[in-house]
Amino acid sequence: MRGEASCDGFPEVPLGSLLTQKPKNGYSPKDVPDWTGLQALGLGCLSATGLAPVQLKNVPDTALARRSLLTDGDLLMSRANTRELVGLVGRFTYAGHPCIYPDLMMRLRPDEARCLSSYLEIVLRSNRVRRDVRAGARGTSDSMVKIGAPLVEGLEIPLPRIEEQRQIVTVHVAFERRITALERMLDKLRVAEEALTVSALAPMDEDTWDCVPLETVATVAAGVTLGSEPVGDGTVELPYLRVANVLDGRIDTADVKTVRILRSQYERFALRKGDLLLTEGGDLDKLGRGAVWDGRIAECLHQNHVFRVRCGERMVPEFLALYTSSAAGRAYFQRVGKQTTNLASINSTQVKHMPIPVPPLDEQEHVLGPIRAVRHRSAALGRQIAKLRIVQQGVIEDLLAGRVRVPEVASAEAA
Template sequence: MRGEWPDGWKRMPLADAGKWLSGGTPSTANSAYWDGDIPWISAASLKEFRIDRSDRRVTRLGADNGSRLVGKGTVLFVVRGMSLKSEFRIGVTERQVAFGQDCKAIIAADGIDPYFLAHAVQARMPEILAMVEETSHGTGRLDTERLQELEIGVPPMPEQRRIVAAHAVVERRIAALERVRAKFRVAEAALAAEAFAEVASRWPTARLESIATVAAGVTLGSEPVGEGAVELPYLRVANVLDGRIETADLKRVRILRSQYERFALRKGDLLLTEGGDLDKLGRGAVWDGRIDQCLHQNHVFRVRCGEKMSPDFLSLYTSSDAGRAYFQRVGKQTTNLASINSTQVKHMPVPVPSLTEQEKLLGPIRSIRSRVAAVDRQLSKLRVIQQGVLEDLLSGRAISGQPGEVVRR
């Protein structure tokens, strides 16, 4: 997408693609500014491509005093927050909204469809994430001046709209699979909740540190060089999702060979994330050992179970309502960021039934998870196809025909 575009397409930097706007946060001390009917979009609440809601809402008075109002068809994206460590959140407003200082807005210029513009930017996610810098607080920050220098190709409006329509066809297929996946996850959560509610009261409990070891990973920054160093892949927050681990985009880090055992992962280690959105605190999954000699970053806790605890059972508990409630209760929260520390993880009270009871509970859960895994594989393939199609369309290497049809030039 960064070469020559077809005849009739305009090459332009993002700075010229529309009017750029910054947001803000009305004073939380003034009750007249909040709980109105205008969604207030922040780095934490910008989660959908089509933006029309938020957990926090402002009044018109609040929007006029410290925030920024934009209308339908405005492109919004995150420029600061923990989410920037793993993804670039962007979308288009479906109604009038206000937004905070951790986001930027672009009102598309004449001749540019806002949905096309959002897709054109979204397709450059790898380059954009490479621009993200880490602040002293551990959050990500995107330099908008560098972002504005990115060039996109803009075709005539009819072709823009065909590209948007072609993308929407694939998006609907993905949405259908995600609904199926969500039903399976609801069933899994219901099974776990029912089991914990029925028998948890008779299980003994213990602090996590008494049945497992908790460790932080490699701190990035000053990497060693020389004969005593080795470069290895590592898992960061972006790789550790809720119930699964993605390794398609692993990064590498250099450590001293003598530090390897301290930071190395073993099959069966439970990985929990340190920070993010409040409802995502402590999200994690069990490492399956798919990569030899793999490490973990300091923002990912490694929990290694002892003889009394199955890592799959512990993972089920940490992701349960009770487990999430604990992390939300002890987590430190700022406006758009929440975090937990290793002491809080170590002090987490967990049920400790016998291994036989743990395995009995895990049986039906594993059956559902195998179905979820099958859907995940389909989703992964479809997203790869979607990305390839979008790149071909946005580069002009292909044109959109009938709905869902893409033809190479």
């Protein structure tokens, strides 16, 4: 109930009662090429981890635009997006020049005497509030939903004393500092991997290795076409990888869909550990992105928009992936790719004809050694960051619910 203590202590109040003004939508003027003294944020500035000053654009400096000026500590919330991303929140920090926010965001200005903006940002990114926002969003499909000021103003916010708010923020910041330090280490490892890759492929520029069409050292196959699925006896429903699962350098299986095929077609579309997966279409600079399949799903297929490249005896899959993702490999895909208004694509013939360097197998393994070591370290750091994020989320949720207090958290960390 509003104004009463939650089950473990903190009173809860509607967000609207903590704001100095009603939530206000932004303004989206047309951008201009030259600096005007005023810039606008883009919707991409907001992410699950807050607000970053990216996608800034120059806009006309008018009285209408300046109604959407941001001040240090303003909170911004996306009011239109997918159901998963709507309601993302970030806190604006003054960047040294005037800045406005777009129409697809709303601005929240808390009364700092009652609720710190840094604390409110944490609350609005908590699991419970995110669930309430997603549940209250309205739209004809999950691909685009909207939220309005009444929903936002009615969100129930736990309200500890200002000093306790500061303590919760301190804990949150401590986690963020540790995570940021690990992310910087990860960035350095990625730079090291790029340098090792350039060094590994250097003999290719010196014509030291043979260069042959890909189809002479590997087989290329398209996957299952979605649409009319067979039914009845002799069919089987299996997971499959689509373009969204095949990222640059890794396979994401967090969201894998299934498709029904004839059991007799299984070998035609099945993946094996060591298969290189390459995407057929997308932005021109992302054509042919891919990664080597590690076999984490026992029986798995691939969609027709994902090429399966299965290496023969002369080629190590990781070396082939190293080349296809290199500057030379990307340049080939961009050169042969077919560009349309919104997308670019490559076909299986172009993949088969791709010129590939083929050093001896022992040399392939030799150049891959240092790269594998860096990737192993990067993967370990990635797991450490992900684990720390989970711990951070759990600690913050407990603090917001009043189940633990900051001194208890400090004691537990010390132990």
